[in-house]
Amino acid sequence: MVQWAILLYTPPTGGPRPLGSASADSFEASPSTPSPATEQDYALMEAIGRGDQSALVRLYDRHSGLIFAIARKMLADREAADELVLDVFWEIWRKAGRYDSARGCPKTYLVTLTRSRAIDRRRRKTSASGRDASVSANVVRIDVSSEPGVMARTTSTDPAQAPLLAENRAAVRLALAGLEPEQRQAIESAFYEGLTHTEIAERTQRPLGTIKGWIRQGLTKLRDVLRREFEAGP
Amino acid sequence: MPLYLTDGLEPAEREALRKHIASGCPRCAGALAEWETTFAAVPLALEDQAPAPALRQTLIDQLPAQEVSPSRPAASVPARKPMTLRHKLKHQSTLRPFAMAAGFAGILVCISAWVVLRESRAIRSNYTDQLNRQKSDIAKLEERLGTAEQRLRLADQTNELLRSPDVRIYALAGADPQPTASAKIFWSPSQNAWRVEAQNMKPAGPGKTYEVWYIPKGQPPISAGIFDVDATGHGTSIAKIPQNAGPLAIAAITDERAGGSIGGVPKGQIQLAYKAE
Numbered sequence: 001m002v003q004w005a006i007l008l009y010t011p012p013t014g015g016p017r018p019l020g021s022a023s024a025d026s027f028e029a030s031p032s033t034p035s036p037a038t039e040q041d042y043a044l045m046e047a048i049g050r051g052d053q054s055a056l057v058r059l060y061d062r063h064s065g066l067i068f069a070i071a072r073k074m075l076a077d078r079e080a081a082d083e084l085v086l087d088v089f090w091e092i093w094r095k096a097g098r099y100d101s102a103r104g105c106p107k108t109y110l111v112t113l114t115r116s117r118a119i120d121r122r123r124r125k126t127s128a129s130g131r132d133a134s135v136s137a138n139v140v141r142i143d144v145s146s147e148p149g150v151m152a153r154t155t156s157t158d159p160a161q162a163p164l165l166a167e168n169r170a171a172v173r174l175a176l177a178g179l180e181p182e183q184r185q186a187i188e189s190a191f192y193e194g195l196t197h198t199e200i201a202e203r204t205q206r207p208l209g210t211i212k213g214w215i216r217q218g219l220t221k222l223r224d225v226l227r228r229e230f231e232a233g234p
Numbered sequence: 235m236p237l238y239l240t241d242g243l244e245p246a247e248r249e250a251l252r253k254h255i256a257s258g259c260p261r262c263a264g265a266l267a268e269w270e271t272t273f274a275a276v277p278l279a280l281e282d283q284a285p286a287p288a289l290r291q292t293l294i295d296q297l298p299a300q301e302v303s304p305s306r307p308a309a310s311v312p313a314r315k316p317m318t319l320r321h322k323l324k325h326q327s328t329l330r331p332f333a334m335a336a337g338f339a340g341i342l343v344c345i346s347a348w349v350v351l352r353e354s355r356a357i358r359s360n361y362t363d364q365l366n367r368q369k370s371d372i373a374k375l376e377e378r379l380g381t382a383e384q385r386l387r388l389a390d391q392t393n394e395l396l397r398s399p400d401v402r403i404y405a406l407a408g409a410d411p412q413p414t415a416s417a418k419i420f421w422s423p424s425q426n427a428w429r430v431e432a433q434n435m436k437p438a439g440p441g442k443t444y445e446v447w448y449i450p451k452g453q454p455p456i457s458a459g460i461f462d463v464d465a466t467g468h469g470t471s472i473a474k475i476p477q478n479a480g481p482l483a484i485a486a487i488t489d490e491r492a493g494g495s496i497g498g499v500p501k502g503q504i505q506l507a508y509k510a511e
Contacts, residue, residue: 053297060293065282072283082286089293102263104271111274123380165282172278190240191276197242198384207473209443209460209494212242216493219236223272 041106049096056093063107064089067114074118074192084121088114119194175225183218186211235262235269244462245381246437388470395429398422404485406506411489412436415467417506419446419485426477428458430487432469435505438462438489445490446471447500450480457498460490484509 041062047055067088071081091113092099099109176184182204189195189203197215201208237243238251255262395401401422408415417432430446438444443462447455456479459471488502495501 053294056297057290057294060290064285064289066277066280068285069280069283070277073277073280082289085285086289086293086296090296093297102267104267104274108271108274111277112270115274115277123376168278169281172275176276176279187240187273187276191273196384197237197240202472205474207457207459207494208471209445209457212237213493215240215242216236219240219269219272222275223268226272226275 038105038107042101045092045096045099045101045106045109048093049099053093056089059092059106060089063110066107067110070111070114071118074115074194075121080121084114084117087117091117115191115194122194171226175222178225179218179221180214183214183221186214187218187222190215235265236273239266239269239273244464246465247462391427391472392420392429392431395420395422395425395427398425398427400424404482404508406432406485406487406508408434408506409504411503412505415506417487419508421475421482423475426474427472428475429472430459430461430470432461432463432467432487432506434467435463435469436467441492442489442502443492443494444469444487444505445494445500445502446473447484447486447488448475448479448482449484449486451483453480455486455498455500457495458485460494482510 041059044055044059044062048059064085068081068085071084072078075081075084088110092110099106103109104112179187186200186204189200190197195203197208197211200206201211204211238248241248243251251262255266401420404419404421406417406419412435415432415435417430417435420429420431421427428446428448432444435444443460445460446458448458449455456476457473458475459473461469461471463469485508486500486504487506488500488504490500490502
């Protein structure tokens with residue numbers, strides 16, 4: 001069974017899911033309750049909002065490995081990636097009150113925040129080094145396979161989480177592998193490089209409509225596969 | 235919604251959807267949450283990597299110091315001789331003025347501290363508000379700068395195209411649905427760049443987009459780009475024409491389903507057209 005740590009959320013007609021409650025329409029490991037890992041994350045975010053510093057440190061222990069992996073993928077410099085991790089968790093601390101559980105689980109929030117801050121850093125770096133009219137020249141080409149020689153380990157301090165994380169990673173890789181190569185590349189360019197559709201079209205020399213179709217179809221397929229993986233249950 | 239999330243909408247469309255979601259539509263808010271979760275799942279395929287070991291402590295050190303009440307050892311008090319009642323009364327009457335003065339002083343200190351604290355909180359709140367406003371302004375300016383840079387890049391590309399010795403320019407005239415619309419096509423076969431600049435066009439409509447067609451004589455139409463127009467009615471696209479395409483007989487712009495025509499066959503209504511002599 002794939003224990004699904006991501007809450008795929010479809011709201012009931014009445015409105016968004018309030019923090020701490022379960023919805024029969026939410027896509028989770030069991031139909032009516034979030035996974036234990038996700039509930040822990042929600043509790044930590046709530047505690048951070050109350051000013052609990054130890055909760056922030058526990059959240060760091062649980063997710064800094066993923067955040068750093070994303071930062072490393074998006075930024076060429078390891079030192080910049082470390083700084084980004086620090087910025088992300090510092091921002092979580094400062095703005096814990098702004099986290100809206102209805103927008104998605106804490107892990108989604110962390111990933112989205114990390115991507116956004118990484119793109120900001122890349123744009124600042126590009127502006128500082130001078131405007132380059134060629135999109136392909138100023139984009140860091142991302143090799144989506146694992147970097148050789150990098151020590152990869154789970155940084156979760158809870159040993160029980162390691163198998164769950166491995167399962168989730170395998171499920172997402174399987175879902176991505178099920179996409180057409182061009183769909184996957186377009187989505188990963190949009191995510192890791194922060195390219196707009198127009199920029200992807202210019203780089204790949206494909207019509208803009210084609211790129212939009214790839215991304216829309218690819219994300220739809222990804223969503224459907226992740227839903228099915230989740231609903232497969234134990 | 236996936237296009238909104240991945241920066242694939244025109245600015246006007248993006249802003250319209252943003253306002254709609256902000257208005258509190260529960261269905262769209264829920265849909266956005268699900269798509270955000272899907273998009274955020276992409277990096278979950280990565281192996282976790284350990285940041286610098288010192289980072290954890292650096293984060294802890296950055297956090298504000300939390301107040302801790304130290305346990306204080308009991309002060310040793312020298313033994314006192316027991317006082318008689320007369321001595322107690324005399325002692326108390328002597329101390330009373332000093333006690334009252336100390337009490338008043340203490341009250342004054344508390345009031346002053348409260349006033350200072352309130353003022354400093356108000357000042358801090360004011361600065362925080364100013365900072366937040368400035369951050370918001372900076373974010374807006376950065377967005378505008380990004381848009382301006384993108385337009386400048388497109389303009390540079392157009393200039394490059396115009397400098398090509400074999401560039402051809404075709405003027406498309408508006409058809410019945412949009413008689414006041416106009417478009418120019420800049421085509422350089424040597425650069426294989428087919429660029430469309432459309433003006434004064436109406437938005438394509440919900441679920442629709444504009445598609446450009448290169449139609450060689452006696453051959454089926456070839457899709458040559460799609461675009462949407464911004465709030466000023468301006469739209470642009472760039473595409474490549476297959477090398478083996480025949481000479482251009484007709485260039486046209488039609489309105490098609492969002493994402494472009496299915497199978498490269500125009501189904502929509504002609505909005506603008508050019509016909510070769």
